[in-house]
Amino acid sequence: MAAVELDHLGKLYGGETRAITDVSLSIADGEFLVLVGPSGCGKSTLLRMVAGLEEISEGELRIGGVRANERAPKDRDIAMVFQSYALYPHMTSRDNMAFGLKVRKTPKAEIDKRVADAAKLLDIEPLLERLPKDMSGGQRQRVAMGRAIVRQPEVFLFDEPLSNLDASLRSQMRAELKKLHRDLGVTMIYVTHDQVEAMTLADRICVLELGVLQQAGSPAELFDTPANRFVAGFIGSPQMNFLTPTHAGTLGIEAPGGVADFTLGVRPHDLRLGAAGGLAGTVDFIEPMGWEAHVHVRLEDGTAMLVRTETAELAGITGGSSVSVDVDRAKLHFFAPGPDGARL
Ligand SMILES: Nc1ncnc2c1ncn2[C@@H]1O[C@H](COP(=O)(O)OP(=O)(O)OP(=O)(O)O)[C@@H](O)[C@H]1O
Numbered sequence: 001m002a003a004v005e006l007d008h009l010g011k012l013y014g015g016e017t018r019a020i021t022d023v024s025l026s027i028a029d030g031e032f033l034v035l036v037g038p039s040g041c042g043k044s045t046l047l048r049m050v051a052g053l054e055e056i057s058e059g060e061l062r063i064g065g066v067r068a069n070e071r072a073p074k075d076r077d078i079a080m081v082f083q084s085y086a087l088y089p090h091m092t093s094r095d096n097m098a099f100g101l102k103v104r105k106t107p108k109a110e111i112d113k114r115v116a117d118a119a120k121l122l123d124i125e126p127l128l129e130r131l132p133k134d135m136s137g138g139q140r141q142r143v144a145m146g147r148a149i150v151r152q153p154e155v156f157l158f159d160e161p162l163s164n165l166d167a168s169l170r171s172q173m174r175a176e177l178k179k180l181h182r183d184l185g186v187t188m189i190y191v192t193h194d195q196v197e198a199m200t201l202a203d204r205i206c207v208l209e210l211g212v213l214q215q216a217g218s219p220a221e222l223f224d225t226p227a228n229r230f231v232a233g234f235i236g237s238p239q240m241n242f243l244t245p246t247h248a249g250t251l252g253i254e255a256p257g258g259v260a261d262f263t264l265g266v267r268p269h270d271l272r273l274g275a276a277g278g279l280a281g282t283v284d285f286i287e288p289m290g291w292e293a294h295v296h297v298r299l300e301d302g303t304a305m306l307v308r309t310e311t312a313e314l315a316g317i318t319g320g321s322s323v324s325v326d327v328d329r330a331k332l333h334f335f336a337p338g339p340d341g342a343r344l
C-alpha cells in the first residue's frame, strides 16, 4: 500500500506553456481521491505526472514516502486505466489481462490465478475467451480494469474511465468501482470532469481550475462550504444560482460584515416559489423530473434562476406563471465579487 504526496508540483509544456501551478496534496494510503475540473484544467497532466508519463517540471512527487520524480513508470507500482481502454484487438480478454504479467515474466500459474481472481471480482468469467470486438463497451471497460487489477499495484490511476459508456452503464460501473475500492483497499486517484461522478465516488474531491488547486475536501465539505465561487458553481447539480447585492437588498439580506460588493449564492433546492415577498419573476419553462421539477424562472431584471421543487408542490404553476422566488436564509453562500471570488 502507498500514500502519494504531491509537493508543490508544477508543469510547463515545452518549457513555457504552464499547465499545472504549485499543486500540493497528500493522498492517504487507501484513499479514493477524485480530481475534477473543466476540460483543459490540467487533470490528465497531473495524473500523468504521477504515473511517470509526463516529466515533472517543478516540485517533488513521493510515493510511499520516497521521491519518485525520476522513477520510470514501470517502477512506480502504479496501474493506469484510460478513457480509451485500448485493448489489443486480436487478443482474448484473458490474454489482454495476462499480457502485462507475461512481459514481466510472471510465472504462468501465478498469472492464471491472478486473471481468475480479477475475472471473478469483475464478474467477467464468461468473457475470458472473447475478443474485444465481441463485447459491449462496458464489458471491454471491465477487461481494461482487469488488466490493471492483475498487476496488483499499490496505486490505481483512472483517467475518465467511464466516459465512453452510456448513462445507465456509467452509474452501474460507478457502484462497481466503489465496491472494487472497498475490496482491494488500495489508493485510487480518479480523474473526471463530471462532478456527479466525483461526488458519488470520492472520499475526497480536489477541484482544479486553470492548473490551480481550488479546494480539496469531502464531497459534503465542497457542497456545503465551497471555498470560492468557482467551486460553488462547479460542484452541485443543478448549478448554484448567483445573485447580486441588489437582489439581496430586495430580500433584506446583508452580507457578513456589511460588505457592499459581493455575490450571493443559493442552491436550487434552497429556493421556494411563493405568491409574494421574494424576487418577482415569470416561469420560463419547467423540466419535470418525476418526483421533483426544475423550474426555470426569469426575474424582472432578466436574471435567470433555477428552482428545484417537489412536483407535488408546484400547485398549478406552469410556464408563464408569475411567481415570487424566496430563499432559505439558513442556506446562503457569500462570495467576494468576480468569477473566482473567495467565500466570505
Ligand atoms: N503535450 C502538450 N503540449 C502542450 N500543451 C499541452 C500538452 N498536453 C496538454 N497541454 C495543455 O495543458 C492544459 C491541460 O491539459 P490536460 O490534458 O491536462 O487537461 P484535462 O483537464 O485533462 O482536460 P480534459 O478534461 O479535456 O481531458 C491544456 O491547456 C492543454 O492544452
Ligand SMILES: [Mg+2]
Binding pocket: 043, 044, 045
Ligand atoms: Mg484529460
